[in-house]
Amino acid sequence: MELISHIAAIHLFKDLPEEHLDNLAMILTDQVFQKRQLIFSEGDEATGFYVVITGRVKIFKLSMDGKEQILHIFGPGAPIGEVAVFEGKRFPANAECLEDSRLFFFPQNAFLKLIKENPSIALHMLAVLSQRLRRFASLIDDLSLKEVPARLAAYLLYLSETQPDLDNLSLDISKGQLSSLLGTVPETLSRILTKMINLGLIRLEGTRGIQILDHKGLEDLAGGETRLH
Amino acid sequence: MELISHIAAIHLFKDLPEEHLDNLAMILTDQVFQKRQLIFSEGDEATGFYVVITGRVKIFKLSMDGKEQILHIFGPGAPIGEVAVFEGKRFPANAECLEDSRLFFFPQNAFLKLIKENPSIALHMLAVLSQRLRRFASLIDDLSLKEVPARLAAYLLYLSETQPDLDNLSLDISKGQLSSLLGTVPETLSRILTKMINLGLIRLEGTRGIQILDHKGLEDLAGGETRLH
DNA sequence: CGTGGCCTTGATAAAGTTCAAGAGCCGTGG
DNA sequence: CCACGGCTCTTGAACTTTATCAAGGCCACG
Numbered sequence: 001m002e003l004i005s006h007i008a009a010i011h012l013f014k015d016l017p018e019e020h021l022d023n024l025a026m027i028l029t030d031q032v033f034q035k036r037q038l039i040f041s042e043g044d045e046a047t048g049f050y051v052v053i054t055g056r057v058k059i060f061k062l063s064m065d066g067k068e069q070i071l072h073i074f075g076p077g078a079p080i081g082e083v084a085v086f087e088g089k090r091f092p093a094n095a096e097c098l099e100d101s102r103l104f105f106f107p108q109n110a111f112l113k114l115i116k117e118n119p120s121i122a123l124h125m126l127a128v129l130s131q132r133l134r135r136f137a138s139l140i141d142d143l144s145l146k147e148v149p150a151r152l153a154a155y156l157l158y159l160s161e162t163q164p165d166l167d168n169l170s171l172d173i174s175k176g177q178l179s180s181l182l183g184t185v186p187e188t189l190s191r192i193l194t195k196m197i198n199l200g201l202i203r204l205e206g207t208r209g210i211q212i213l214d215h216k217g218l219e220d221l222a223g224g225e226t227r228l229h
Numbered sequence: 230m231e232l233i234s235h236i237a238a239i240h241l242f243k244d245l246p247e248e249h250l251d252n253l254a255m256i257l258t259d260q261v262f263q264k265r266q267l268i269f270s271e272g273d274e275a276t277g278f279y280v281v282i283t284g285r286v287k288i289f290k291l292s293m294d295g296k297e298q299i300l301h302i303f304g305p306g307a308p309i310g311e312v313a314v315f316e317g318k319r320f321p322a323n324a325e326c327l328e329d330s331r332l333f334f335f336p337q338n339a340f341l342k343l344i345k346e347n348p349s350i351a352l353h354m355l356a357v358l359s360q361r362l363r364r365f366a367s368l369i370d371d372l373s374l375k376e377v378p379a380r381l382a383a384y385l386l387y388l389s390e391t392q393p394d395l396d397n398l399s400l401d402i403s404k405g406q407l408s409s410l411l412g413t414v415p416e417t418l419s420r421i422l423t424k425m426i427n428l429g430l431i432r433l434e435g436t437r438g439i440q441i442l443d444h445k446g447l448e449d450l451a452g453g454e455t456r457l458h
Numbered sequence: 459c460g461t462g463g464c465c466t467t468g469a470t471a472a473a474g475t476t477c478a479a480g481a482g483c484c485g486t487g488g
Numbered sequence: 489c490c491a492c493g494g495c496t497c498t499t500g501a502a503c504t505t506t507a508t509c510a511a512g513g514c515c516a517c518g
Contacts (some may be wrong), residue, residue, distance in 0.1 A: 085357040126316075132362055137365070140300060415496080
């Protein structure tokens with residue numbers, strides 16, 4: 001069955017015996033969302049959580065005047081909204097699809113039951129949450145102690161680590177979204193990119209391509225040792 | 230035995246059978262720290278985690294130029310550094326005592342073994358991590374989308390919820406530390422307090438006392454609907 | 459080939475930080 | 489008991505960084 005192979009591919013359920021995979025297949029709901037479609041909103045009551053199967057989803061907060069801060073961008077395999085399952089019962093942020101996406105929904109009760117029988121799932125889940133706490137701690141650190149150029153530089157270096165061609169990056173999100181991920185506005189992002197270009201740190205190629213010309217220079221910026229001026 | 234009663238009081242171990250409490254007592258190390266003493270630093274290799282028994286501990290990040298951002302302030306019962314046990318092996322931030330404190334240290338391996346036998350610990354731990362993720366998400370939200378007056382107002386209201394006398398607060402940390410918790414510097418905090426006083430929102434009483442005169446006004450500020458000016 | 463969305467650019471304003479100096483508070487020791 | 493020294497906290501003024509507002513440009517897609 002197709003479902004099973006998807007479930008087996010989810011890291012959270014890696015060490016699960018076959019019978020439990022079947023079990024999961026029974027309780028989940030297979031859901032398809034379109035680009036821009038909202039999966040849930042902050043404060044919604046949660047009856048379970050989701051796992052991304054295909055596509056990408058952004059998790060974000062909104063201020064009263066509509067400005068958004070992106071917390072995560074998740075792709076295939078990542079659980080979403082699981083925090084509400086373990087504590088609080090309400091989703092702590094908004095989730096929206098960046099592309100047409102497919103998600104599995106797991107109802108709370110059945111999942112909690114499964115977890116009690118399978119310490120391995122619990123441990124995987126603890127690892128996932130720990131990883132996110134770590135990321136959040138970094139994000140807080142960055143937002144509070146570093147300026148935008150440093151955050152952008154760090155993001156470019158991060159991209160360069162995760163992409164095949166080390167110095168020829170392709171942004172996986174629009175610049176508008178990137179500004180929201182970095183905790184700033186499009187205008188500021190644009191200006192800083194121009195400054196980086198003028199300093200010979202990077203070069204833009206088309207709408208989404210960015211070529212890194214001076215790795216070292218970006219690292220200095222990301223560390224906060226250098227100033228962009 | 231005194232140890233056991235302390236362990237039993239830790240929420241994480243709430244539903245544990247007596248034999249397992251004894252077990253924990255065998256593996257833990259009882260440690261005493263002085264005020265200002267460092268418990269661990271960011272990047273240190275972790276061989277286990279701590280639980281605060283008495284005293285208070287701050288978890289914080291440092292920028293190169295020495296500015297700090299406080300992530301948490303933990304009191305009795307709170308686990309510290311557990312993230313490193315489940316993922317990554319290194320502490321993600323610094324931990325320092327705000328007062329003379331007593332902590333129990335639990336070595337990783339024994340604890341992981343225990344968790345595999347006790348789904349209840351895993352669930353409690355998942356709840357703790359979930360709660361922290363929620364708090365972090367709020368903090369990120371605040372840092373990125375709200376200004377300092379709103380953050381301060383929110384903090385004062387939070388204090389007022391947790392303290393006996395609703396409108397007569399006593400700061401539990403110095404103003405310098407508070408500024409670091411709010412993601413700003415002492416000068417700015419001081420100025421905003423003065424503004425709040427001039428607007429009749431609060432009154433200072435001695436070094437650490439703060440009296441709330443206009444609850445509603447603070448709420449408007451915290452929501453971001455009102456501006457301080 | 460026009461139109462709408464995204465991105466860029468400029469001018470202006472706001473918020474917060476930094477630097478420097480002074481004030482208040484507290485424990486210590488004479 | 490008072491004076492001293494060292495804190496933390498406050499206040500002022502200049503400066504940075506970033507946001508905001510307002511156009512204008514560019515590209516992509518119909």
